Amino acid sequence: MATAQALFQQQLSDKLPASAFIEDYPRRYAFGTDASFYRLVPQLIVLVADQQQAQQVISAAATYKVAITFRAAGTSLSGQAITDSVLVLLSDCWSGYQIEDNGAAIRLEPAIIGARVNAVLAPFGRKIGPDPASINSCKIAGMAANNSSGMCCGVAQNSYHTVKDMTLIFADGTVLDTRSEQSRSEFLRSHQPFINDITALAQQVTNNPELAQRIAHKYRLKNTTGYGLNALIDYTDPIEIIKHLMIGSEGTLGFIADITYHTVIDHAHKSSAFIIFDDISQVCELVKQLATLDVAAVELLDKRSLLCVAQHDIMPKDVHNYPADSAALLIELRAEDAIKLVNLQQQVDQLVAHFSAHQLAIMAFSTNAKRNASLWNIRKGTFPAVGAVRENGTTVIIEDVAFELDVLAQGIKALHQLFDKYSYDEAIIFGHALAGNLHFVFTQAFDTPAQVARYEHFMRDVSQLVAVELNGSLKAEHGTGRNMAPFVATEWGTDGFAVMQRIKQLFDTDHILNPGVIINTDENCHIQHLKTIPSSDDIIDKCIECGFCETVCPSKGLTLTPRQRITLWRRRTELVNQLSNTRDISEKQHINRQLSSIEKDFQYLGIDSCAATGLCGMKCPVGINTGEFIKSLRAKKQRNAKLAPHIASFAVKHFAVLANTARFGLTSMAMVRNIIGAQALRSLTKPANKLIGTPLYYSAWPRGEQPINHSIVHAQQTDKVVYLPSCASRVFAVDEQADDRRSIMQVMHSLATKAGIELLLPMQINELCCGMPFASKGLPEQAKSKAEQLLDIAQQMSENGRYPIIFDASPCALTSNEAAQQRGLTVLESAEFAYQYLLPKLTITAQPEPVMLHVTCSSKRRGSEQQLVAVAKACSNEVIIPADIECCGFAGDKGFNLPELNANAxxxxxxxxxxxxxSGISNSRSCEIGLTQHSGISYQSVLYLLDKVSQVK
Known part of the structure; x- marks a missing residue:
C-alpha cells in the first residue's frame, strides 16, 4: 500500500518536472541544513518555481495530510526552516519585482534577495524597511515570514508595519490576493466560517483588558515570539488581520507567494561616531536620551565584544585594560540634506558631552564613508570573531532578546551573570540599543548529555529572566522556531498562548504547515535533533553553516553550494566515525549505504562542479574559502593517481608545446565546424563529454590565437611596464563575431603607444604561466614551480620592481600577487593598469552606446572592482552590470569540460x-568566452573599448 508521501509525490509528478523532486540521500542531507543548530533530514525535497506550482504542492499536501516546510534562503537561526518530512525550496527564478508609485512601494516575488530589492530601489532614494544583517543573503519570503528587522529598522519599519499587500496560499490551497477587490470578496464569501472565527478571536482579545495591555506592551518592543497578536488589536478588517498575522508566522499559517511593501526613504547623508565608555549603566542612560532624537542607529558592544575585535586597526590599543563594565556605542545619523545632518549631529554631540567623564575613547562624528565603513566592520566583526575562535565540534549560537530601555542595563548585567554561572566564558553581547534589542553569542557542543543539560538549564534561566522578571521579549527579531517554542507560553501567559493555539488551528486544521514550529507542546523540543559538527578538515572546521556564501556560488541551483559541500563532507566524516565505533551488523550496513552514496555523488556534486573561485570566502563571516578545501581534495586525488604527477611534470617543462597544441586543436575544430556545421560538431563531442569529460563544443569556441609577434618594436620611453600576456590570451583568438578582431597584445601595444609607455615583453613568454591552471586541478607543487619561473623572469625584467608587471587577465594577477609582493614587485591587472597609467594620459570620448560589464571573481578578490567599473564608465555613458551574477562559472577550463556550470551561473x-x-567587456579572456556564449553578444577585454574611444592627450 502506497504511503501518503508516495501518493503526494505521484499527484505532483504530472504537474511538476522530474527535476523538481530531489530524492537521493546526499542532496536531501545537504539541502536540508539551515543556519540553526538543529538537524533534520527531509524525506523529499520539492523545488517550486512559481505560484501555480506552490499552490499545487500545498493542495496535494492537504489531500494526503503530508507535512511540508517552505524554505527560502535558509539563513534562519532558530530551527524554523528544517523538516524530516517534505521540504519545499523556492527556485531562484521566482525573483521578480514591480516598482510602484515611483518607488513608494514595491511588489516582490518570494525568492528575491533583500539586498537586490534595495539595489533596484536605490535610484528612487528608497529602500525596504527591514534591514537584517543577512540582507545580502536572505530572501524576501523569509524576511516577511520571520518579521526580520535589523540595525536601523527598529519597530516602525519592520515588515508588520510596512507591508501593503500579499498574495497568500492557505493550507487548503486557496489563494488570496489582498490587492484585488475581487479576490478579497471571493475569499470573504468562500471562507465565511473562518472569517467569523478570526473576527470573534479578535473580539475575545479586545474583551480581555489584561491580555490586550500585555500585547500592546510587548509590541512596543521588538517581538517575534509566537504569532503577531497585535494584529488582533490593531485591525478590525479581517483581511488586514489575516495579512498581518502572516507576518512572522514562519510558514506555519500559509505561504506568502508575493508581498508588496511600502518603502522608506534611504537618506543619502550619513555620519557615524564610535565612543567607548567605562560604565555600561551610563551607556544605557545615554541610549535612553538618544532615543528622544531622530537617530538612525545606535549599536551597543560590551567589553567582551570589544575584546573580540580589538585587532582591528581602527580600535584603541588598550582595550584589554578597560574596566569590565565598559561598553561602546556606534551611532549613525542620517538626514535628507547636509544642513539637517549637521544640525542633528550638533544635538547628539551636546547630549554625548554630558557623559564625557565616562569616555575612554572617542572617534567623533564624520561623513567619511571609508572610515565609517571601518567602524561598522568593527560591529559586524563581533559575531564571526566568536565563530572563528571556537573549539572544533562546537556550534555558534546567537540569541536575541529585547528589554525596555529603563531596564536595559539591568538586563545586560543579569545576562553576564548567567554567562558566568554556566561557564560561557566566550559569550558576548551586542545589539540594536535604540530598540533595547540585544544579541548574545556563545559556543556550545551537543555531543554529551552534560553539554545538552547545560544548554537546557541556561535557556530556562534566560527565559525566566527576560520574559518574567524583566517583562521583555525572548525573541526580538530571529523568530521563534523550535528553539523558543517551549517558552512561548512563558512569555505570553496561558491566555495568550491559547489564542496562538487557536490561530494555528484555524489556519492549519490538519497541522501540515511546518509542524513543531512556534506551537509545540513538547517542552523539550528545543533540545532535540541537535546538530553535531564533527571536526573534518582544518580549512572548513570553523564553518557555522550560515549560508551567507550561497548567493555568490556559480553552482547554486546546479549541484551544491559551499555550505552544502561542507555540510555533506561533515556528514561523511561523521559516518566514518560511526562505522568504526559500531559493532551492530545492521547498523553497519545502514551506515555503509549512506556513506557509499555520499562518496559516489560527492565527486560531481562537491568536487568537479566547484568553480573554486574563492568568492565564498569574501562572504563568509569566518573567512572560509571552500574553493581551497575542494582544491585540497583534488590534490589528494592527484597524489593517488599514478600518471597525474608525470603528466603534470611534463606540462610544467613543456608548457609552450601544450599551448601550441591547444592553439592547433582550436583552429582544427574551427575548420571542422566550417565543413560539417556547428550543430553536427557539438553532437560529435557530446558523447565523449558525457563519458570522460572532454570539452563540449559550442558556438562561442574561439579559434587558436596566432603566435606572439616579438617583432613589434617600441620606441624608448621613460615609462615602462613588464607585460605578461596570459595563457588564455595567447591561446584563444578574439571572438569571430567581434567588431575588433585584433589580438589583445596589439590592443595593449596601441594603448601603450598612445600613453607613451614602453611594453617589456619576455622572450620566454610562451613558456610562462602563473600556475593557476595547475593549482585549480590539485597540483600545488607544479603550480608553485610555474609561478616561481614566471616571477623570476618578471623580477629580472622589472629591474627588481622598478617597473610594474601587467597581466591582461585578472585571475593571473590575483594568483601572482602575494608571491610578487614578497619579492617587492608590483602586479597589476588590465583594469588597474588602465585606471592608474592609461586614463590620466589619454583623451577619452565616451561612447553613447550601452555596454555590458562583467566584474570577474578575481577583480573582486583583488579589490580592483571599482577601478574596472571606473574605466568602463569613462568609456561608455551607460554601463550595465547584470544583477545576481557574481561569477561566470567558466572557472579556467570548466566552461569547456563542464559547460552546465557556466550555463547555470x-x-x-x-x-x-x-x-x-x-557588446560586453570584462578582463579575463576565458570568462569572456562563456559570457559570449550565454549572452548572444561579443565580450572582449575592457582594453578594446578603451582603445576605441581614446586618443593621445
Whole structure:
C-alpha cells in the first residue's frame, strides 16, 4: 500500500518536472541544513518555481495530510526552516519585482534577495524597511515570514508595519490576493466560517483588558515570539488581520507567494561616531536620551565584544585594560540634506558631552564613508570573531532578546551573570540599543548529555529572566522556531498562548504547515535533533553553516553550494566515525549505504562542479574559502593517481608545446565546424563529454590565437611596464563575431603607444604561466614551480620592481600577487593598469552606446572592482552590470569540460541585456568566452573599448 508521501509525490509528478523532486540521500542531507543548530533530514525535497506550482504542492499536501516546510534562503537561526518530512525550496527564478508609485512601494516575488530589492530601489532614494544583517543573503519570503528587522529598522519599519499587500496560499490551497477587490470578496464569501472565527478571536482579545495591555506592551518592543497578536488589536478588517498575522508566522499559517511593501526613504547623508565608555549603566542612560532624537542607529558592544575585535586597526590599543563594565556605542545619523545632518549631529554631540567623564575613547562624528565603513566592520566583526575562535565540534549560537530601555542595563548585567554561572566564558553581547534589542553569542557542543543539560538549564534561566522578571521579549527579531517554542507560553501567559493555539488551528486544521514550529507542546523540543559538527578538515572546521556564501556560488541551483559541500563532507566524516565505533551488523550496513552514496555523488556534486573561485570566502563571516578545501581534495586525488604527477611534470617543462597544441586543436575544430556545421560538431563531442569529460563544443569556441609577434618594436620611453600576456590570451583568438578582431597584445601595444609607455615583453613568454591552471586541478607543487619561473623572469625584467608587471587577465594577477609582493614587485591587472597609467594620459570620448560589464571573481578578490567599473564608465555613458551574477562559472577550463556550470551561473544574463546593447567587456579572456556564449553578444577585454574611444592627450 502506497504511503501518503508516495501518493503526494505521484499527484505532483504530472504537474511538476522530474527535476523538481530531489530524492537521493546526499542532496536531501545537504539541502536540508539551515543556519540553526538543529538537524533534520527531509524525506523529499520539492523545488517550486512559481505560484501555480506552490499552490499545487500545498493542495496535494492537504489531500494526503503530508507535512511540508517552505524554505527560502535558509539563513534562519532558530530551527524554523528544517523538516524530516517534505521540504519545499523556492527556485531562484521566482525573483521578480514591480516598482510602484515611483518607488513608494514595491511588489516582490518570494525568492528575491533583500539586498537586490534595495539595489533596484536605490535610484528612487528608497529602500525596504527591514534591514537584517543577512540582507545580502536572505530572501524576501523569509524576511516577511520571520518579521526580520535589523540595525536601523527598529519597530516602525519592520515588515508588520510596512507591508501593503500579499498574495497568500492557505493550507487548503486557496489563494488570496489582498490587492484585488475581487479576490478579497471571493475569499470573504468562500471562507465565511473562518472569517467569523478570526473576527470573534479578535473580539475575545479586545474583551480581555489584561491580555490586550500585555500585547500592546510587548509590541512596543521588538517581538517575534509566537504569532503577531497585535494584529488582533490593531485591525478590525479581517483581511488586514489575516495579512498581518502572516507576518512572522514562519510558514506555519500559509505561504506568502508575493508581498508588496511600502518603502522608506534611504537618506543619502550619513555620519557615524564610535565612543567607548567605562560604565555600561551610563551607556544605557545615554541610549535612553538618544532615543528622544531622530537617530538612525545606535549599536551597543560590551567589553567582551570589544575584546573580540580589538585587532582591528581602527580600535584603541588598550582595550584589554578597560574596566569590565565598559561598553561602546556606534551611532549613525542620517538626514535628507547636509544642513539637517549637521544640525542633528550638533544635538547628539551636546547630549554625548554630558557623559564625557565616562569616555575612554572617542572617534567623533564624520561623513567619511571609508572610515565609517571601518567602524561598522568593527560591529559586524563581533559575531564571526566568536565563530572563528571556537573549539572544533562546537556550534555558534546567537540569541536575541529585547528589554525596555529603563531596564536595559539591568538586563545586560543579569545576562553576564548567567554567562558566568554556566561557564560561557566566550559569550558576548551586542545589539540594536535604540530598540533595547540585544544579541548574545556563545559556543556550545551537543555531543554529551552534560553539554545538552547545560544548554537546557541556561535557556530556562534566560527565559525566566527576560520574559518574567524583566517583562521583555525572548525573541526580538530571529523568530521563534523550535528553539523558543517551549517558552512561548512563558512569555505570553496561558491566555495568550491559547489564542496562538487557536490561530494555528484555524489556519492549519490538519497541522501540515511546518509542524513543531512556534506551537509545540513538547517542552523539550528545543533540545532535540541537535546538530553535531564533527571536526573534518582544518580549512572548513570553523564553518557555522550560515549560508551567507550561497548567493555568490556559480553552482547554486546546479549541484551544491559551499555550505552544502561542507555540510555533506561533515556528514561523511561523521559516518566514518560511526562505522568504526559500531559493532551492530545492521547498523553497519545502514551506515555503509549512506556513506557509499555520499562518496559516489560527492565527486560531481562537491568536487568537479566547484568553480573554486574563492568568492565564498569574501562572504563568509569566518573567512572560509571552500574553493581551497575542494582544491585540497583534488590534490589528494592527484597524489593517488599514478600518471597525474608525470603528466603534470611534463606540462610544467613543456608548457609552450601544450599551448601550441591547444592553439592547433582550436583552429582544427574551427575548420571542422566550417565543413560539417556547428550543430553536427557539438553532437560529435557530446558523447565523449558525457563519458570522460572532454570539452563540449559550442558556438562561442574561439579559434587558436596566432603566435606572439616579438617583432613589434617600441620606441624608448621613460615609462615602462613588464607585460605578461596570459595563457588564455595567447591561446584563444578574439571572438569571430567581434567588431575588433585584433589580438589583445596589439590592443595593449596601441594603448601603450598612445600613453607613451614602453611594453617589456619576455622572450620566454610562451613558456610562462602563473600556475593557476595547475593549482585549480590539485597540483600545488607544479603550480608553485610555474609561478616561481614566471616571477623570476618578471623580477629580472622589472629591474627588481622598478617597473610594474601587467597581466591582461585578472585571475593571473590575483594568483601572482602575494608571491610578487614578497619579492617587492608590483602586479597589476588590465583594469588597474588602465585606471592608474592609461586614463590620466589619454583623451577619452565616451561612447553613447550601452555596454555590458562583467566584474570577474578575481577583480573582486583583488579589490580592483571599482577601478574596472571606473574605466568602463569613462568609456561608455551607460554601463550595465547584470544583477545576481557574481561569477561566470567558466572557472579556467570548466566552461569547456563542464559547460552546465557556466550555463547555470549565467542563466539570467541574456534577459538583462537591453536591445540597443551589442557588446560586453570584462578582463579575463576565458570568462569572456562563456559570457559570449550565454549572452548572444561579443565580450572582449575592457582594453578594446578603451582603445576605441581614446586618443593621445
Amino acid at each position: 549565467l542563466k539570467t544574463l541574456r534577459n538583462q541585456i537591453p536591445q540597443n546593447c551589442s
